[in-house]
Amino acid sequence: MSTIKDFYDVVIIGAGVGGGAMANQLAGRGRSILMIERGPRLPREADNWSVDAVFHTKKYATKETWRDRDGKDFNPSTYYYVGGNSKFFGAATLRFRAEDFEDLIHEDGLAPAWPVSYAQFAPYYDIAERLMGTHGTAGMDPTEPPRSGPMPYPAIGHEPEIAIFDKKLREKGLRPFPLPIAIDYHQGGSCIRCRTCDGFACKLGAKGDAEVRLVNPALAKGDIDLITETFVHRILTDPSGKRVTGVEITHKGEKRTIAADLFISSAGAINSSALLLRSANGAHKNGIGNNTSDQLGRNYMAHNNTAMMAISPFRKNRVTFQKSLAINDYYLANSEKPYPLGNVQGLGKLQGGMLTANARWRPNG
Numbered sequence: 008m009s010t011i012k013d014f015y016d017v018v019i020i021g022a023g024v025g026g027g028a029m030a031n032q033l034a035g036r037g038r039s040i041l042m043i044e045r046g047p048r049l050p051r052e053a054d055n056w057s058v059d060a061v062f063h064t065k066k067y068a069t070k071e072t073w074r075d076r077d078g079k080d081f082n083p084s085t086y087y088y089v090g091g092n093s094k095f096f097g098a099a100t101l102r103f104r105a106e107d108f109e110d111l112i113h114e115d116g117l118a119p120a121w122p123v124s125y126a127q128f129a130p131y132y133d134i135a136e137r138l139m140g141t142h143g144t145a146g147m148d149p150t151e152p153p154r155s156g157p158m159p160y161p162a163i164g165h166e167p168e169i170a171i172f173d174k175k176l177r178e179k180g181l182r183p184f185p186l187p188i189a190i191d192y193h194q195g196g197s198c199i200r201c202r203t204c205d206g207f208a209c210k211l212g213a214k215g216d217a218e219v220r221l222v223n224p225a226l227a228k229g230d231i232d233l234i235t236e237t238f239v240h241r242i243l244t245d246p247s248g249k250r251v252t253g254v255e256i257t258h259k260g261e262k263r264t265i266a267a268d269l270f271i272s273s274a275g276a277i278n279s280s281a282l283l284l285r286s287a288n289g290a291h292k293n294g295i296g297n298n299t300s301d302q303l304g305r306n307y308m309a310h311n312n313t314a315m316m317a318i319s320p321f322r323k324n325r326v327t328f329q330k331s332l333a334i335n336d337y338y339l340a341n342s343e344k345p346y347p348l349g350n351v352q353g354l355g356k357l358q359g360g361m362l363t364a365n366a367r368w369r370p371n372g
C-alpha cells in the first residue's frame with residue numbers, strides 16, 4: 008500500500024497467528040484496520056526447502072541476539088515475516104485438553120486454572136480449526152475434550168512404516184491417534200506431502216500458516232492496510248495511563264505516530280512483552296500492564312520438548328511425511344506417573360545435515 012492514514016479504528020501489531028486471526032475476524036465489517044508487521048513477505052523460492060539454507064546458514068531466521076536468564080547471548084529461532092513463526096511450524100493444530108484450563112498439578116508445582124474454561128473456549132477452537140484447515144479424526148484420543156463435530160478435513164493417513172508403528176503401539180495397550188495437522192492434503196488440495204515441512208516454509212503455500220490461511224483471506228475481505236518491514240517502538244497512553252492513544256512506528260525510514268480506537272498487541276509472547284516493557288511512561292513505570300505484578304516478560308518457556316531418535320543398521324526409513332501420529336496416554340497423570348508428561352508426536356522428516364547444523368558430532372544422514 009502507498010499511504011498510511013493517521014487514524015484507524017483498529018491497529019493490529021504483528022501479522023502472525025494471533026494478529027492474522029484477529030484481522031480475519033474483524034475484516035469486512037466496515038472498520039478501518041491497520042496491520043503492522045516488522046518483517047517482509049517470505050519469498051517462495053528453492054531455498055525454502057534447502058536444508059543448508061534453513062538449518063546451516065539460517066537464511067530466514069532473525070539475526071537478532073537475545074540474552075537468556077543467565078545473561079548468555081543466543082540467536083533465537085524466530086522468524087519475522089507475514090505469517091510469523093507459523094511460516095516454519097510443523098502445522099500440528101492440537102487443542103488443549105479440558106484439564107489444561109483447570110488447576111493442574113505438575114512435577115514442579117500447581118499450574119493454576121485459566122480464567123476461562125475449555126467449554127467457553129471450544130467454539131473458538133472450532134473457528135480456528137476451520138480457518139487453519141485442520142485434518143484429523145475426532146474421537147480416537149481418550150483425552151480429547153468435547154467438540155461440536157468432526158475435524159474440518161479427514162486425517163492425512165499414515166505411511167506404511169508409521170502404520171506399523173501405530174499397530175505396535177496398540178499391541179502394547181497404548182492409544183495412538185492421527186495428529187491434527189493443517190496441511191492442504193486432501194483430494195484437490197495443493198500439498199504434495201513432501202519431506203521438507205516441519206521447520207521449513209512451504210514453497211507451494213500448502214501449509215496452513217497464518218499468511219496463507221488468515222492474513223491473505225483477511226486482506227481479500229477489504230478494510231485492511233498491511234504494512235511490512237515496519238517496527239513498532241512504543242505504545243503511547245494518555246497521561247492517566249488508562250487509555251492507549253497511539254503507536255510510534257518506523258516505516259520506510261520515517262518515524263511517525265498512528266492513532267486508533269483499539270490496539271491489539273499480537274507480536275508473540277516475547278515481542279509483545281518487550282513492546283509493553285519499552286512503552287514504560289510516567290503512569291506505567293515498569294512497562295504497560297506491569298505495575299503491580301512485575302511479571303511481564305518473565306517465566307517464558309520456549310518450545311519445551313524432548314526429541315527421541317532411533318538408528319537402525321538394518322532398515323532404511325522410507326517415510327516422507329511422518330508427522331501423522333500422536334499419543335496422549337501420558338498427557339495427564341496416570342498409574343505409572345503421578346504427573347502430566349504431555350503429548351508425544353512424530354517429528355518432521357529428518358534429513359542429512361539437519362542434526363549436524365547444531366552439533367557436528369551427530370549423524371549426518
Ligand code: SF4
Pocket residue numbers: 190191197198199200201202203204205208209210211212213214215328
Ligand atoms: S508437506 Fe505439503 S504443506 Fe508441507 S511443505 Fe510439503 S507441500 Fe507444503
